[in-house]
Amino acid sequence: MDSTILSVITSRTLTYEQKVASLARAAENSLSILRIDPGTQALRERGIICDLGEGAAPYRPRYILPDYARFIAQGSKFLELPPPADLDEALDSLLILYRHVPSITGFPVFVGALDELLEAFVLRDPDPKPKIARFLRHIDRTVTDSFCQANVGPRETLAGRLVLEAAREWPEPTPNISFLYDPSTTPEPFAELAAAAALDCARPSFANHPWYSRENPAGYGIASCYNALPIGGGAYTLVRLKLSELARTAADRDDFLSRALPDAASRMCGYVDERIRFLVGKSGFFKSSFLATEGLIRPDRFTAMFGVVGLAECVNFLLRAVKPEERFGHSDAAEAFGLEVMETLRVIVDGHRNPLCIPTGERFSLHAQVGLSDDVGTSPGCRIPIGEEPPLHEHLLRAAPFHDFFPSGIGDIFAFEPGAKRNPAAIVDVVKGAFASGMRFLSFYADDSDVVRISGYLVKRSEMARLSAGKAALRDTTALGRDAAVNLHALDRPVRTLDESLR
Amino acid sequence: MNPVDDEQLAPVRKIIPFSSVDGPGNRSVVFLQGCNFNCLYCHNPETIGICDACGTCVPGCPSGALSPRKALSPNRRIRWSEPDCRDCGACEQICPIAASPRTTPMLPESVIVRIAPYRRFIRGITASGGEASLRTEWVTELFLRARELGLDTALDTNGSVPLEHENRLLAACDGILLDVKSVDPGEHFRLTGRDNAAVLDNLRFLAGSGKLWEVRTVAVAGYMDAARTVREVSRILAAFPFDPATIGASPVGRRTLYRIARFRPTGVRPGMVVHGEFSDAEMEALAGLAKDEGAPAVLAI
Numbered sequence: 141m142d143s144t145i146l147s148v149i150t151s152r153t154l155t156y157e158q159k160v161a162s163l164a165r166a167a168e169n170s171l172s173i174l175r176i177d178p179g180t181q182a183l184r185e186r187g188i189i190c191d192l193g194e195g196a197a198p199y200r201p202r203y204i205l206p207d208y209a210r211f212i213a214q215g216s217k218f219l220e221l222p223p224p225a226d227l228d229e230a231l232d233s234l235l236i237l238y239r240h241v242p243s244i245t246g247f248p249v250f251v252g253a254l255d256e257l258l259e260a261f262v263l264r265d266p267d268p269k270p271k272i273a274r275f276l277r278h279i280d281r282t283v284t285d286s287f288c289q290a291n292v293g294p295r296e297t298l299a300g301r302l303v304l305e306a307a308r309e310w311p312e313p314t315p316n317i318s319f320l321y322d323p324s325t326t327p328e329p330f331a332e333l334a335a336a337a338a339l340d341c342a343r344p345s346f347a348n349h350p351w352y353s354r355e356n357p358a359g360y361g362i363a364s365c366y367n368a369l370p371i372g373g374g375a376y377t378l379v380r381l382k383l384s385e386l387a388r389t390a391a392d393r394d395d396f397l398s399r400a401l402p403d404a405a406s407r408m409c410g411y412v413d414e415r416i417r418f419l420v421g422k423s424g425f426f427k428s429s430f431l432a433t434e435g436l437i438r439p440d441r442f443t444a445m446f447g448v449v450g451l452a453e454c455v456n457f458l459l460r461a462v463k464p465e466e467r468f469g470h471s472d473a474a475e476a477f478g479l480e481v482m483e484t485l486r487v488i489v490d491g492h493r494n495p496l497c498i499p500t501g502e503r504f505s506l507h508a509q510v511g512l513s514d515d516v517g518t519s520p521g522c523r524i525p526i527g528e529e530p531p532l533h534e535h536l537l538r539a540a541p542f543h544d545f546f547p548s549g550i551g552d553i554f555a556f557e558p559g560a561k562r563n564p565a566a567i568v569d570v571v572k573g574a575f576a577s578g579m580r581f582l583s584f585y586a587d588d589s590d591v592v593r594i595s596g597y598l599v600k601r602s603e604m605a606r607l608s609a610g611k612a613a614l615r616d617t618t619a620l621g622r623d624a625a626v627n628l629h630a631l632d633r634p635v636r637t638l639d640e641s642l643r
Numbered sequence: 644m645n646p647v648d649d650e651q652l653a654p655v656r657k658i659i660p661f662s663s664v665d666g667p668g669n670r671s672v673v674f675l676q677g678c679n680f681n682c683l684y685c686h687n688p689e690t691i692g693i694c695d696a697c698g699t700c701v702p703g704c705p706s707g708a709l710s711p712r713k714a715l716s717p718n719r720r721i722r723w724s725e726p727d728c729r730d731c732g733a734c735e736q737i738c739p740i741a742a743s744p745r746t747t748p749m750l751p752e753s754v755i756v757r758i759a760p761y762r763r764f765i766r767g768i769t770a771s772g773g774e775a776s777l778r779t780e781w782v783t784e785l786f787l788r789a790r791e792l793g794l795d796t797a798l799d800t801n802g803s804v805p806l807e808h809e810n811r812l813l814a815a816c817d818g819i820l821l822d823v824k825s826v827d828p829g830e831h832f833r834l835t836g837r838d839n840a841a842v843l844d845n846l847r848f849l850a851g852s853g854k855l856w857e858v859r860t861v862a863v864a865g866y867m868d869a870a871r872t873v874r875e876v877s878r879i880l881a882a883f884p885f886d887p888a889t890i891g892a893s894p895v896g897r898r899t900l901y902r903i904a905r906f907r908p909t910g911v912r913p914g915m916v917v918h919g920e921f922s923d924a925e926m927e928a929l930a931g932l933a934k935d936e937g938a939p940a941v942l943a944i
Contacts, residue, residue, distance in 0.1 A: 533660040533761050559664075562944065566663035566670075573669075573764025 218430035255300030311341035365596025373441020384450025447509035469524030508550035689735035692742030767795035802842035818856035881937025898939035
């Protein structure tokens, strides 16, 4: 541990803030107070069960989505802020609050449905656009980690337009933006503006609003990469099951489905239970945080996420699928087995109850985890491996059946030729088709964009180049992006064209 | 009898499930083989001719995807095995009549079966070519079946077939994408090998029909008076700027887009390569001219 700490302290590429966060992590991880049985511990050591750097002694929920609307309405006694009276005060108050929203990284993972929060103030302001642009820049330069989302839509608002226009004119990785899209109510030109912005600056992504709002009648937000979670709450924890590695512990597919998967999944449920027990019961977070005491979050609005990675590799391994046409994303047999794995897992996870996960019926919420930057040979969630993707039209049909399993998030990413910018309506058509085919979430970027989407988060290519040249980078996700580009070929997605010529 | 097809079948060169450049939104495009123009700048010259099964291409296929049909086969044509094809295009380079053995005679219904899995992701289909209007009956059937899937229908045409009295086709067709290569008959003849009287008649008729989604002109530097064609087409479009009656009637329900495309000397047959490419500034000037003349929507690319 001493050497870890010293290497953090003497690093030449970590910023001061990054060092402080790393030191705090090292301190937390020096404890071993969670009760973990040996079987679970063995799976953790093999990387099959992984808490994604959450730490050994959970003292704050992983994903917090404060009820910002309530904050705007009531201000905060703890922060000594009255309710804002105009746009300047509203933006200022939000920036203050963001500073105090805990997470694993120390940065807020959700900055709110900015359109709805700000619309009333924007309409009364004589010149709101520069203010919105400065506000977004402030977030980008202070939330120096792009696991942070703003939401816009489904209603067309002036504030929503301004957020999208500012994002487009000043391309930055943070905040990530999700466009909550309802094809039956969102006006077509507004959806086309969102698509045009996505092609220009890789944000927003498109979230299936009708579906998510049906599943979350009390309100949801899209946080971090694409995590759909209750507003006024969030997720205590996200632990993931690495199916690609778990597959290697099974004798064959039947052994996997009947023994390895149920065993690992139920151990992981126990591990998630233990993390929640400590966080809620011991850490005192919900007793001491002003977010809780002022009603901006409530324990009954939190759930836990059961993450999954590497389904593609799991399927290919167990089916011994070697030929391209036999592999996950290409063959009906691989798809059927992938669905069987997920269905088996869903039954196990839904059969486990935790009374502290109230918004999801005392169950954990399945999540297609986007991976870590050193996940060599393991694809995010249920994604088709980069380098093996079929043409766009087939890819969409292959990906769609898996989206149903993941109420707390799954998404596919498509890189497009810059020519697609000439017809953003075509992108909107693709999104409509995706939603109608059962997809929850899609992201696009154009291949010539400096800001690109890695696995869910955004980074700037220019900043990755700076970091590779040995210079410090402002955002910690830049290092993750650079590693993912090397290890996971995250920037080698096929460039899709919607204007394929005859030959 | 045409050696390739009878009336029910059309030679389909390719079906592209997703396209963003063949009309509004995302569309599936059906490319038919065979064109009555022979444009010097054609980027798909292999779609012009109809294969007469001469067999010249068969030994030239590096992957063995081509074989001669049995002599007694009722539709004499070269057999093309799509799974073996590497899409190298060697057969089309060899072909003495600018045709392609890589076509499949299809019924409109069989095209629809291919497109149906993607129907949710597209708003419509476009019949293109080759020249789709040479097969009005077949295209009409295709469009009627596409509409049954809830898709809109567009015809991409060189305008050589008079459309004014093609009532069944027009009734089945939501939008037309019309090429106007040149307004000058002599220039048009040099570019395409055909007269342009029918094209201009179609332009005038369609401009007032509410179905003209797009007009396209390829601007070739040094070979044509591009400004003249842009000016005169724009004037005709300006006479029908916005018919409120059509708003909302079609899925586009909007002004005709005038797309001025820069000729690029790549992928065309030898001979045109000598002709130049307009600069960005010159393309902008053409777009400006179109707007000045009243074209309601202009895209210069």
